[in-house]
Amino acid sequence: MPETSEIRRQKDSQSNPQGEEIRIGVYTCHCGGNISDVVRCEKVAKVLSEMPNVVVSRTHMAMCSDAGQAMVEEDIRERGVNRVVIGACAPSLHEQTFRRTVARAGLNPYLYYHVCLREQDSWVSGGDCEGATEKAIRLMAAGIAKARHLKALDPIRLDAKQRALVIGGGVAGLRSAWDIARRGIQVTLIEKSPFLGGRMAQLETTFPAGETARELLHDLIERVLAHPNVTVHTRAELVGVRGYVGDFHVQIRRQSRGVSDDFAQAQAEAAIAACPVEVPDEFNYGLTTRKAIYRAYPGCTPATPAIDWENCTLCGKCLQVNGQGIDLENKPETFEINVGAVVVATGFRPYEPRQGEYGYGEFPEVVTLPQLIRLLALAGESEGLEWNGHPVRNIAMIHCVGSRQIEGIHEPQPDGQVNDYCSRVCCTATLHLANELRGRFPNVNVFDVYQDIRTYGRGHEDYYTQASANMVRFLRFHAEEPPEVVPAPDGDSCPVLVKIKDYLTWGEEIEVPVDLVVLAVGIMPRPIDDLIKMLKISPGTDRFLLEVHPKLRPVETAVPGIVLAGTAQGPMNIQESCAAASAAAAKVAVLLGQGLVELEPFVARVDPERCRGSGQCVEVCCYEDAISLQTFSVNGREVQRAVVTPANCTGCGACVSACPNRAIDVQGWTLEQYEAMVDAIAADLPASEVGV
Amino acid sequence: MNGKEEAKKRTQLLKRLREEHKDTVARTQALLKEQNAIRKQICQVMRDAPKTVPEVAEATGLPASQVLWHVTAMKKYNLVVETGMCGEYYLYRRVEETKI
Amino acid sequence: MASDKLRVDALVVGGGIAGMQSALDLADQGYQVALVEKEASIGGKMIALSKVFPTLDCCSCITTPKMSAVAHHRNIHLLTYCEVQSIRENGGGFVAQVLKKPRYVNEDLCTGCRQCEYACPIDLPDPFDRGYGAHRAIRVPFSTAVPQIAVLDIENCLLCGKCEQVCPVSAVDFTQTPQQLEIEAGSIVLATGYEVTPRDAKKEYGGGKLPNVIDALFMERLLAPTGPYGHVLRPGDGKEPESIAYVQCAGSRDQTLGVPYCSRVCCMYAIKQAMLISGALPLADVTIYYMDIRTFGKGYEQFYQNAKAMGIEFVKGKVARITEDENQNPIVRVELIDEGSRVVERTHDLVVLSVGMLPRYNPQPLYGVPVADDGFVEVPSPNISPCVTDRPGIFVTGTAAGPMDIVDSIMTAGAAASEAAAYLRARKSASSVSTTTGKERELVYA
Numbered sequence A: 001m002p003e004t005s006e007i008r009r010q011k012d013s014q015s016n017p018q019g020e021e022i023r024i025g026v027y028t029c030h031c032g033g034n035i036s037d038v039v040r041c042e043k044v045a046k047v048l049s050e051m052p053n054v055v056v057s058r059t060h061m062a063m064c065s066d067a068g069q070a071m072v073e074e075d076i077r078e079r080g081v082n083r084v085v086i087g088a089c090a091p092s093l094h095e096q097t098f099r100r101t102v103a104r105a106g107l108n109p110y111l112y113y114h115v116c117l118r119e120q121d122s123w124v125s126g127g128d129c130e131g132a133t134e135k136a137i138r139l140m141a142a143g144i145a146k147a148r149h150l151k152a153l154d155p156i157r158l159d160a161k162q163r164a165l166v167i168g169g170g171v172a173g174l175r176s177a178w179d180i181a182r183r184g185i186q187v188t189l190i191e192k193s194p195f196l197g198g199r200m201a202q203l204e205t206t207f208p209a210g211e212t213a214r215e216l217l218h219d220l221i222e223r224v225l226a227h228p229n230v231t232v233h234t235r236a237e238l239v240g241v242r243g244y245v246g247d248f249h250v251q252i253r254r255q256s257r258g259v260s261d262d263f264a265q266a267q268a269e270a271a272i273a274a275c276p277v278e279v280p281d282e283f284n285y286g287l288t289t290r291k292a293i294y295r296a297y298p299g300c301t302p303a304t305p306a307i308d309w310e311n312c313t314l315c316g317k318c319l320q321v322n323g324q325g326i327d328l329e330n331k332p333e334t335f336e337i338n339v340g341a342v343v344v345a346t347g348f349r350p351y352e353p354r355q356g357e358y359g360y361g362e363f364p365e366v367v368t369l370p371q372l373i374r375l376l377a378l379a380g381e382s383e384g385l386e387w388n389g390h391p392v393r394n395i396a397m398i399h400c401v402g403s404r405q406i407e408g409i410h411e412p413q414p415d416g417q418v419n420d421y422c423s424r425v426c427c428t429a430t431l432h433l434a435n436e437l438r439g440r441f442p443n444v445n446v447f448d449v450y451q452d453i454r455t456y457g458r459g460h461e462d463y464y465t466q467a468s469a470n471m472v473r474f475l476r477f478h479a480e481e482p483p484e485v486v487p488a489p490d491g492d493s494c495p496v497l498v499k500i501k502d503y504l505t506w507g508e509e510i511e512v513p514v515d516l517v518v519l520a521v522g523i524m525p526r527p528i529d530d531l532i533k534m535l536k537i538s539p540g541t542d543r544f545l546l547e548v549h550p551k552l553r554p555v556e557t558a559v560p561g562i563v564l565a566g567t568a569q570g571p572m573n574i575q576e577s578c579a580a581a582s583a584a585a586a587k588v589a590v591l592l593g594q595g596l597v598e599l600e601p602f603v604a605r606v607d608p609e610r611c612r613g614s615g616q617c618v619e620v621c622c623y624e625d626a627i628s629l630q631t632f633s634v635n636g637r638e639v640q641r642a643v644v645t646p647a648n649c650t651g652c653g654a655c656v657s658a659c660p661n662r663a664i665d666v667q668g669w670t671l672e673q674y675e676a677m678v679d680a681i682a683a684d685l686p687a688s689e690v691g692v
Numbered sequence B: 001m002n003g004k005e006e007a008k009k010r011t012q013l014l015k016r017l018r019e020e021h022k023d024t025v026a027r028t029q030a031l032l033k034e035q036n037a038i039r040k041q042i043c044q045v046m047r048d049a050p051k052t053v054p055e056v057a058e059a060t061g062l063p064a065s066q067v068l069w070h071v072t073a074m075k076k077y078n079l080v081v082e083t084g085m086c087g088e089y090y091l092y093r094r095v096e097e098t099k100i
Numbered sequence C: 001m002a003s004d005k006l007r008v009d010a011l012v013v014g015g016g017i018a019g020m021q022s023a024l025d026l027a028d029q030g031y032q033v034a035l036v037e038k039e040a041s042i043g044g045k046m047i048a049l050s051k052v053f054p055t056l057d058c059c060s061c062i063t064t065p066k067m068s069a070v071a072h073h074r075n076i077h078l079l080t081y082c083e084v085q086s087i088r089e090n091g092g093g094f095v096a097q098v099l100k101k102p103r104y105v106n107e108d109l110c111t112g113c114r115q116c117e118y119a120c121p122i123d124l125p126d127p128f129d130r131g132y133g134a135h136r137a138i139r140v141p142f143s144t145a146v147p148q149i150a151v152l153d154i155e156n157c158l159l160c161g162k163c164e165q166v167c168p169v170s171a172v173d174f175t176q177t178p179q180q181l182e183i184e185a186g187s188i189v190l191a192t193g194y195e196v197t198p199r200d201a202k203k204e205y206g207g208g209k210l211p212n213v214i215d216a217l218f219m220e221r222l223l224a225p226t227g228p229y230g231h232v233l234r235p236g237d238g239k240e241p242e243s244i245a246y247v248q249c250a251g252s253r254d255q256t257l258g259v260p261y262c263s264r265v266c267c268m269y270a271i272k273q274a275m276l277i278s279g280a281l282p283l284a285d286v287t288i289y290y291m292d293i294r295t296f297g298k299g300y301e302q303f304y305q306n307a308k309a310m311g312i313e314f315v316k317g318k319v320a321r322i323t324e325d326e327n328q329n330p331i332v333r334v335e336l337i338d339e340g341s342r343v344v345e346r347t348h349d350l351v352v353l354s355v356g357m358l359p360r361y362n363p364q365p366l367y368g369v370p371v372a373d374d375g376f377v378e379v380p381s382p383n384i385s386p387c388v389t390d391r392p393g394i395f396v397t398g399t400a401a402g403p404m405d406i407v408d409s410i411m412t413a414g415a416a417a418s419e420a421a422a423y424l425r426a427r428k429s430a431s432s433v434s435t436t437t438g439k440e441r442e443l444v445y446a
């Protein structure tokens, strides 16, 4: 049982030597006009220069530039500045930059305070120069007031577990796992379904190089499985998370496969054949059926079939083939592993058109692009293309179904969502397929109904050029006037008509009779609400997972240690998914590779002198294991005192307001600092300082 | 080495370099001569009042794009300043102590 | 001052955003990195841009801190104004001979005060401002350059010695000569970037002779706070334009120029510039002549819809020709596709060509890395390994591997760093028979 005196000693070691003169350097950034076009920066600097403790007050075109930073460093080194306040862009952009600057000059990085003069002032002041300038002075004055009370702090340093968790066994998850493993870090990959590969396994040849999807995947899966640093669990899902970057405790629930790995190939086939259950096969997007004991596709990994627990009737027919290898009881097990970082690679799902959207679900002749891919694969080497028992001679492919939706024009989805983004892969995928159709079935006419052809990537434009050369007929519609799919009048040669106002021909109303309509459906994130909640990450308005900043921190989420890979973040093709996955792996290596992670020290801190052990703080705290009462002995008497576990504390401050004894403060954001800031904001400005 | 000697050495070095780079120096000198002549004209036009680029072009007979280039250069190095607008054009004034 | 022999884990060639990010991602993992940039400052094309889509962050806000981080990183050796002259293999690693070009300024002494620049009498077209602005024969490359060190262009120097006289720290040094430097590196990351279609490439568009037809990179400079005029003015006569037109695909998707591919960024940058112009010149009309609007990235389509809502005019049409009237106002002859290919002529004050991306550098002869038909570095397995070149140990990132925007360049930069790290590690463990456990990371930093 530690003595309180020990706790006190800890506290003292962090506070500043008393009596040091406070010398504040204040800098007002022009932000290349972003601030200075509205705020009179020179005037702000002049007013601030006269405030107590301010020893230098300067402006600069761009404080974040090397020259701006050098200026601060020089003031620290040469002019004894020991507190720094910079008024610039939002702290999310450059607070870290300037902390590093200050640290480089030998000052504790937390003796720096960042004031936002752009997002919170110049950009929102509607050009009111006087108002914005006064506001800038007040905000900066508050910053200076806080700076007087700043104390040196040390980041929280934690050991980083040399293991990462990858969620999702699609191409992005696999690629990420492989890169992390190659970097010498252990990886556990969990895949929800019984088979690896994700959506890419459902593709045949791929753009942009014509490579065969499953061959590429197979190769990658082999490499992943062969790597000694990788552990893969299929049928596994995340069910709980505790901890923080460097030290997450994740609970994984794994369902049984139902079939043991030593089940021989021939027997597997027999067992599958014996199963009487037939359910729509999701691998073929419902075009075919599969059994309740099944393989996703021939050659899938793992090769061992799995039992589909939802649809298995436990009839035992498969057992009759070989009872030894099959166990018809699902025995899910839950286990915990300890990881330093988590990669979320949960992928996408194709947009499912509404009943009746372009005739989907109404006419059997309307299918989606992913279905067409499966359809063509199933057609095999056959000479002609058939659908629904009829030969197909005319096909219309409609772009942007479930993408680029516009409020007021497109009907929202049941949950009110409008997919206002472009899905990025469908244009090239559609043209790739159009070319394949024309190549394999020269008698089939292909009509491509589009808004803009977005074959943007390297090698993609060739598919467009080739489609034109292949006599694919292009028809262009405006978003406001989408095409319609209607039944053909009786006696017509084709079952349905696509009606379109075609802007390539004077906006003429054209009716195209077709045998098959293919909807180029967009990409949507998989429903992973549970995962989002558990990991405390956030989706954007498009519902894809949100990165911190697309340029500064493109694969990181707002939760330290949780990174994104692949289409869970937004529409991407395979190449982009793999690049993102490797970038995510690099981030994991940066985080864990050094064996240590650093967290911000802005956490609650208990003053043991003042704490009376009321426990109210523990009650209000919403975070697990962040604060607890512990027993200490003081002069031989046992007392309860609150103790914070810094790594679990988010610094939300709930405990601060609950404490009846003012015994808790959030470091770096103390009540004393707040009070000083409020006083400074509300203080009268000398008459000379307001107005012109 | 004393200052005088050093200065002498420097002068010699420059002389040697000028010899080595004879062609570029000649080309650059011609360029400078032309530049100075144009600048003189521009300053002349701006002597009494601020002028727009087309006004200077008109007065000097130089192409407006060339005038703009020179004014831009002079502005960058604080030889002229901008002083408001006249219609769709900015006005430029020469800085008092500008000598060409 | 760098010694004449350097041993690092990775050599990154090119200091644009992609190269910088790759270097940072490697250095943050503990690897030693040499970053070789041929210009006098790092930053690449990005540092010259105004604001960047889709977030409309001011570009220097994103770029300068990265430049500064590169310059100050203890694991990065920054070598600007240097060029790799030869590469040879040495036991699985590479040895690069690097030429350090003379700046004629002592790097250790120069403080970037720019007094030399003010003293120099000769003004030259400044490539940073696409030639429309001026710089002196000696200058700090641009205001946010890293390093902030002057460089003297001896090819356009009068050798008058004025700079030498005014330099307060006697940094000007005419005795400098090219220096040789040897870098031994375990792997190489190529990040040599892109160039834009030359302004005179298309005769139909005036062949670069019409003064009020500019390229989009110059518009970036006009919109940047540090731009040459300080305003959006047309370069023909300094007029504030009231009607501005964008011609999309000016140099891309164009068989006649041998550039059949899409340059991927032009739609977005044109829309971005149109929005910024609307802010800078609220009364100006902006028209974008396009074939397809390709706003495919995250948040890009919404960006496009916002621009439409702001009143920017999008006209689907192929611009056949650009001429000018007697006041040098460009006349755009366009086939209006949405109106049955009716041909009209429209006069604007300023026309901006949305120029495409071309490869900046061909690494084939020096690095033995093949380029594809489009001239960009070939990536044999584009789907799964987008940063792996044909030569083991050499990786590629950013626009050296084809047109892409900054977001994608940064993504591939991380990916290339990942590849290089894995490669280095495999090499190390091959040479020091060891098991692959998490504990052996110390090995890597040797």
Ligand SMILES: Cc1cc2nc3c(=O)[nH]c(=O)nc-3n(C[C@H](O)[C@H](O)[C@H](O)COP(=O)(O)OP(=O)(O)OC[C@H]3O[C@@H](n4cnc5c(N)ncnc54)[C@H](O)[C@@H]3O)c2cc1C
Binding pocket: A167, A168, A169, A170, A171, A172, A173, A190, A191, A192, A193, A196, A197, A198, A199, A200, A203, A205, A206, A207, A208, A236, A237, A238, A345, A346, A347, A348, A349, A350, A369, A370, A373, A425, A429, A432, A523, A526, A528, A531, A565, A566, A567, A568, A572, A573, A574, A575, A577, C383
């Ligand atoms: C019609 C169509 C055609 C296409 N054609 C091409 C092409 O030719 N070329 C090309 O480059 N790209 C193409 N694409 C894009 C390509 O399919 C994707 O880029 C790629 O599959 C994305 O991989 P991913 O790993 O991000 O996602 P996914 O493939 O969706 O993988 C995600 C994985 O995570 C698992 N998972 C989900 N949630 C959880 C959870 N909670 N716990 C555990 N596991 C979970 C899933 O089961 C899945 O296995 C096409 C896309 C479509 C729709």
Ligand SMILES: Cc1cc2nc3c(=O)[nH]c(=O)nc-3n(C[C@H](O)[C@H](O)[C@H](O)COP(=O)(O)OP(=O)(O)OC[C@H]3O[C@@H](n4cnc5c(N)ncnc54)[C@H](O)[C@@H]3O)c2cc1C
Binding pocket: C013, C014, C015, C016, C017, C018, C019, C036, C037, C038, C039, C042, C043, C044, C045, C046, C049, C051, C052, C053, C054, C082, C083, C084, C191, C192, C193, C194, C195, C196, C216, C217, C220, C265, C269, C272, C360, C361, C397, C398, C399, C400, C404, C405, C406, C407, C409
């Ligand atoms: C007009 C315009 C506007 C744009 N606006 C945006 C925007 O708003 N948002 C966005 O995301 N993207 C935008 N882009 C795209 C953006 O510029 C590029 O994506 C990005 O700059 C690419 O960076 P990079 O590092 O690959 O190449 P670069 O910036 O070209 O960098 C390459 C670097 O390598 C150096 N180098 C070349 N060869 C060698 C060699 N042999 N040895 C040593 N060094 C070498 C070069 O000097 C250069 O510094 C725009 C592009 C244009 C043309």
Ligand code: SF4
Binding pocket: A399, A400, A401, A403, A404, A421, A422, A423, A424, A425, A426, A427, A428, A452, A453, A454, A520, A522, C296
């Ligand atoms: S990629 Fe093409 S089809 Fe898909 S949403 Fe974008 S524009 Fe529409």
